[in-house]
Amino acid sequence: MANSLSSLRESNRRMVTEAVRKAGSLTQAQLARTTGLSPATVSTIVRELRDLGVLAISSGGGRRNAVTLAPEPGLLVGIDFGHSHLRVAVAEPTRRVLAEQAIPLDVDTSAAEGLLAAETLVDELLAALRADRQEVLGVGLGVPGPIDPLTGVLGSSTILPGWVGINPALALGERLGLPVHVDNDANLGAIAEATWGVARGRRDVAYLKVASGVGASIIIDGRIYRGASGAAGELGHITIDENGRLCRCGNRGCLETLAGGLYLIELVRATHGPGITVPRLVELALAGDVGCRRVIGDAGRHLGVAVASLCNILNPGLVVVGGALAEAGALLVDPLQEVVHRLAIPSAAAVLSVVPGALGDRAGVLGALASVQVSNMESAL
Ligand SMILES: [Zn+2]
Numbered sequence: 001m002a003n004s005l006s007s008l009r010e011s012n013r014r015m016v017t018e019a020v021r022k023a024g025s026l027t028q029a030q031l032a033r034t035t036g037l038s039p040a041t042v043s044t045i046v047r048e049l050r051d052l053g054v055l056a057i058s059s060g061g062g063r064r065n066a067v068t069l070a071p072e073p074g075l076l077v078g079i080d081f082g083h084s085h086l087r088v089a090v091a092e093p094t095r096r097v098l099a100e101q102a103i104p105l106d107v108d109t110s111a112a113e114g115l116l117a118a119e120t121l122v123d124e125l126l127a128a129l130r131a132d133r134q135e136v137l138g139v140g141l142g143v144p145g146p147i148d149p150l151t152g153v154l155g156s157s158t159i160l161p162g163w164v165g166i167n168p169a170l171a172l173g174e175r176l177g178l179p180v181h182v183d184n185d186a187n188l189g190a191i192a193e194a195t196w197g198v199a200r201g202r203r204d205v206a207y208l209k210v211a212s213g214v215g216a217s218i219i220i221d222g223r224i225y226r227g228a229s230g231a232a233g234e235l236g237h238i239t240i241d242e243n244g245r246l247c248r249c250g251n252r253g254c255l256e257t258l259a260g261g262l263y264l265i266e267l268v269r270a271t272h273g274p275g276i277t278v279p280r281l282v283e284l285a286l287a288g289d290v291g292c293r294r295v296i297g298d299a300g301r302h303l304g305v306a307v308a309s310l311c312n313i314l315n316p317g318l319v320v321v322g323g324a325l326a327e328a329g330a331l332l333v334d335p336l337q338e339v340v341h342r343l344a345i346p347s348a349a350a351v352l353s354v355v356p357g358a359l360g361d362r363a364g365v366l367g368a369l370a371s372v373q374v375s376n377m378e379s380a381l
Contacts, residue, residue, distance in 0.1 A: 078368030188367025304339025
């Protein structure tokens with residue numbers, strides 16, 4: 001009798017812990033409904049598990065008396081390399097960000113310089129938190145190029161010329177003495193939007209990262225689709241105009257030469273001065289500058305041509321547009337959506353919405369934090 005009682009208590013405790021783990025946070029009333037246990041039993045179990053350090057009960061704020069898993073000790077680090085910036089964040093295991101900083105950096109020039117800058121910034125943020133590397137449980141790293149999932153090496157010699165032959169996870173892991181998980185920036189943006197942003201709960205999503213370059217990530221039935229060699233989603237290098245401009249990948253007329261920030265700023269250099277940047281281009285467009293609006297609108301239309309094909313092939317329900325150019329909001333997204341609805345087959349276009357991402361330029365670093373236990377995150381998407 002004593003045995004069956006204690007095993008019943010064990011299974012009830014497991015049920016409560018599992019329900020909290022799945023939901024992230026529940027009130028005791030919600031826990032009772034979810035588990036089918038009586039409110040009195042839930043209350044007893046929650047109190048016992050809190051005393052054992054398994055659960056925590058928050059007080060105050062919008063989620064008064066919310067039951068969560070007790071915070072684990074340790075820290076997570078997220079690192080996001082763009083083509084022209086480096087962003088690092090340090091978070092609790094729950095992914096609550098404790099410190100974050102971005103610096104401008106020409107990442108293309110040299111992997112060694114980029115990795116050194118990342119190492120320095122990680123140490124600075126840890127020091128500001130009075131913590132050190134020994135407390136870090138794992139590191140998520142985003143790079144703006146395709147990673148070969150078998151070798152871990154950057155899969156293109158032309159997209160990030162300074163990183164040829166580099167295994168970024170291994171190289172940074174050796175520097176930091178920590179386990180590093182690497183993925184490309186578009187996949188991490190997709191993971192972040194699916195975990196915290198506009199793609200939450202959606203099963204079939206395409207995420208576009210439109211910044212200096214153009215990348216995409218494809219979530220099919222809740223999982224990121226990587227392809228046979230990790231190159232799935234390289235939307236920026238599909239051919240739009242065979243006789244078009246030479247692209248940094250070596251082909252002509254890639255989507256990126258028509259919609260990537262690196263190429264767009266060249267269009268306005270003559271009229272707006274040599275110092276123009278992608279953020280400035282967006283800022284001027286939002287302030288009403290006709291030339292900058294035209295450049296961004298045209299980029300949206302070109303993206304729309306590619307996204308329409310993507311929709312005919314994969315039939316996503318949602319396209320999320322992230323990256324620095326997406327800060328232009330409707331100026332980019334409206335023309336994109338209009339072209340997709342004109343070109344995609346009606347049954348694919350009918351279910352599709354195109355929206356700007358919710359996480360802005362933090363999407364990459366948040367995705368890097370989420371990816372520290374990516375196998376869990378992906379199954380949770
Ligand atoms: Zn290209």
